[in-house]
Amino acid sequence: MRVVELAGIGPGPFAAMLLADLGADVVRVDRPGGAGLGIDPAYDLTNRNKRSVIVDLKAADGPAQVIDLAERADVLIEGYRPGVAERLGVGPDACLARNPRLVYGRMTGWGQDGPLARRAGHDIAYIALTGTLGMFGRPDEPPTVPANLVGDYAGGSLYLVIGVLAALQHARSEGGAGQVVDAAIVDGAAHLATMIHGMLAAGGWQDRRGSNLLDGGCPFYGTYETSDGQYMAVGALEQQFYAEFTRLLGLEESAADARRDMARWGELRESIAARFRTRTRDEWTAVFEDSDACVAPVLSLGEAPSHPHLAARSTFLTHSGITQPAPAPRFSATPGTVRGGPARPGADTAEVARDWDVPSIARTIGKDGDG
8 A cells, every 4th residue: 555645743644654554655745844843853753664755845846746646646645724735736636636546635633624624723722622621630620631642643643544544445446436534633532532422411421520430530540649659540440340459459348338429439539549648659569460450550651661561562662773652453464563763854765766656756856955
């Protein structure tokens, strides 16, 4: 599978990386001067397993070079604001006219239409509008920002990949054709909360954060500080797991019985917190290590790769001197691999021109410092 990625930041590159991890031949079309965030290309892991060419889409021959690539591709991914790709001459109409089976994936925050479609934005605004951001945090504090994982990557990148693969299946079917996939972060972030909306409609979810079973409102589903200033995560929802949790924690029977009485949850939370403050994170990890209490230490990004379970599964790997998450998910016959480090802008121009048989790209070698 061949993928053309028009360089951008955030969810588009991550989606293309995921496809590259799974074996796609991804060519990233970088712009002269870089993508805008100023990250050293050697450390931009979302560009691993890709190759790069530099094309100036504002130059007279730039759009034609991209369309030459699109003609030979199965998928094109772009993350411009609505109308920008068309203005640059590389919109879906131009690309599909040359390659009717092309899947044209569009990654935006607000979507291709609607009152906010042409408005600037970032992850935090998209999840704010969908109600998703308002679910995170304590009820008496501002919402907690979940990095850019829920919007950009979960609501954006993963939905783009699902859409692209479904559209590609259609394009390759008898009578099928290419099409445009409109992946909007607002759509994906809203869709992620489908179960919560059902619970809300059924009266099983209160429309305020920190007040429900899965948002930290429940004392046996949350995090607790230990004596050394670290934290343990507790998820003992079911009765049998809760019983194991309270036994190993050393809660008195009267406190353990508070599970069924929401009026006593405040009391239960204080009892659990007091117990966790009596030992260090490592000591509590040892207590719960071989149990079904559903308790785990809260590790930092730097600590996670060394955890015995993650190490045994090779959840993280080291490539090009950088420790990074391994490709996911796992396949029994066709495993994903990290074949190359982050692509350097323009470094693969000659190779791509040869492999994809795109003479117009070959003619750019020597311009703008590429090749």
